Amino acid sequence: MALQTTLATRFWLKAVIMTVVCFVLGIWGIWDYxxxxxxxxxxxxxxxxxxxxxxxxxxxxxxxxxxxEAIVLLRxxxxxxxxxxxxxRSSVDVxxxxxxxxxxxxxxxxxxxxxxxxxxxxxxxxxxxxxxxRPVQWLFILCLPFGFYYFWSYSKMRKRAATYLLDxxxxxxxxxxxxxxxxxxxxxMSRWISxxxxxxxxxxxxxxxxxxxxxxxxxxxxxxxxxxxxxLAHRFYPEEWTPLAKxxxxxxxxxxxxxxxxxxxxEM
Numbered sequence: 209m210a211l212q213t214t215l216a217t218r219f220w221l222k223a224v225i226m227t228v229v230c231f232v233l234g235i236w237g238i239w240d241y242x243x244x245x246x247x248x249x250x251x252x253x254x255x256x257x258x259x260x261x262x263x264x265x266x267x268x269x270x271x272x273x274x275x276x277e278a279i280v281l282l283r284x285x286x287x288x289x290x291x292x293x294x295x296x297r298s299s300v301d302v303x304x305x306x307x308x309x310x311x312x313x314x315x316x317x318x319x320x321x322x323x324x325x326x327x328x329x330x331x332x333x334x335x336x337x338x339x340x341x342r343p344v345q346w347l348f349i350l351c352l353p354f355g356f357y358y359f360w361s362y363s364k365m366r367k368r369a370a371t372y373l374l375d376x377x378x379x380x381x382x383x384x385x386x387x388x389x390x391x392x393x394x395x396x397m398s399r400w401i402s403x404x405x406x407x408x409x410x411x412x413x414x415x416x417x418x419x420x421x422x423x424x425x426x427x428x429x430x431x432x433x434x435x436x437x438x439x440l441a442h443r444f445y446p447e448e449w450t451p452l453a454k455x456x457x458x459x460x461x462x463x464x465x466x467x468x469x470x471x472x473x474x475e476m
Contacts (some may be wrong), residue, residue, distance in 0.1 A: 213430035219429050232349060237346070238345075241342060261281055339431055395444055400437065412451075413425050435452070441453060
């Protein structure tokens with residue numbers, strides 16, 4: 209029966225999670241940088257105008273410098289506003305009319321007061337973005353390339369996983385090439401399930417083939433690689449390794465289990 213590997217769950221799950229996380233953080237950073245922060249900046253500026261400019265100006269006499277400055281500032285602030293800002297522009301027109309034609313206590317200002325309070329409630333508590341808010345978003349935006357990297361890594365390793373194959377006649381196929389049973393000279397099991405050294409390497413073995421450097425077989429990345437490793441190890445070292453790449457358990461004979469004649473010779 210031919211033995212073929214697939215991409216290990218531990219590897220592809222990590223790659224998929226990292227891809228999603230990097231894309232989410234990157235898109236979040238772009239949204240904050242281009243939409244959320246500018247909106248907060250605009251809202252904070254409008255709140256400042258309402259609270260610190262218009263309200264004090266309305267308490268001054270008609271034609272005062274405070275009113276004139278407030279009118280100019282409102283017109284400058286509303287320039288270029290369109291679309292979703294049309295509501296703000298219409299409010300600005302009411303505020304300008306109130307500053308030009310009436311006082312806050314005038315009966316004609318009754319339409320100004322509720323509108324002013326509504327806008328002050330909407331914009332008054334908005335905090336202006338800090339000077340580090342935009343630079344910080346670049347850290348999130350820079351996650352996007354890593355998202356593409358993890359996606360590329362997942363695609364690449366998935367294709368490699370489908371390449372590893374040990375067929376029924378003993379031919380081994382890997383991304384590095386294909387070797388017949390005769391061309392496979394040995395398998396290095398020195399690191400496989402070893403209790404010493406780097407733990408990560410205990411998932412690996414190396415196949416010694418003709419005219420090529422040793423081929424690394426990694427069971428951490430590729431699921432069912434242990435079956436290929438075990439098949440080769442059992443072929444070369446049947447007394448040490450099983451086809452499942454497990455060490456052969458050797459029976460330990462105690463003195464009580466020895467034949468009578470063996471016990472006598474041992475005692476002598």
